[in-house]
Amino acid sequence: MTLVKFNPEKKNSSLLPGFNDIFESVLGDTFFTDRRLSSVPAVNISESNEEYHIELAAPGLKKDDFKVSVERDMLTISTGQHTENNSDGKTYNRREYSYSAFTRAFTLPESADIERIQAAYTDGILHLNIPKKEEAKAVSRQIEIQ
Structure with missing residues (x-):
């Protein structure tokens, strides 16, 4: 009996040559890749002395599509699913317009003032x-050297 080590870094296995290539070509197709990457919108989070700032990229939506809520220390941003079945008598060869639902949740720090959160789209x-709460803001002062 011969034992063959499995090496996940090696692309082509000597046992099944071409096996990995088939899956990489199918799953690496732009149709599947775009679907995997677009399921959750990208987020930028920054912080200043006065506040935290969240930017969520969600083009093609309206401000009414979003639901933003805070429960305890959890900020939740979500949307519903939108589909338009309006074909206007056209026959489509490929149709990609649709919006899928997503939910993003963020744990807020204790220094966040949840009563004064503002949102704009x-x-x-x-x-x-x-x-930030007043007591959490960074106090900066010049110290005199004696």
Whole structure:
């Protein structure tokens, strides 16, 4: 009996040559790749002395499509699913217009003032400003050297 080690770094297995190539070509297709990557919108999170700022990229939606809620220390951003079955008598060879539902949840730090959160949707980006509590703001002062 011969034991053959499995090496996950090696692309072509000597046992099944071409086996990995088939799956990589199918799963690496742009149709599947686009679907996997677009299921959750990208987010940028930044912080200043005064507030936290969240930018969520979700083009093609309207501000009414979003639901933003806070429960305890959990900020949740979600949308519903939209599909338009309006074909206008056209026969489509390929139709990709549709919006899928998503939910993003963020744990807010204790320093966040959840009573004063503001949200705005402009140019395909949802902007959330989360002010910090007064006691959490960084105090900066010049120290005199004696």
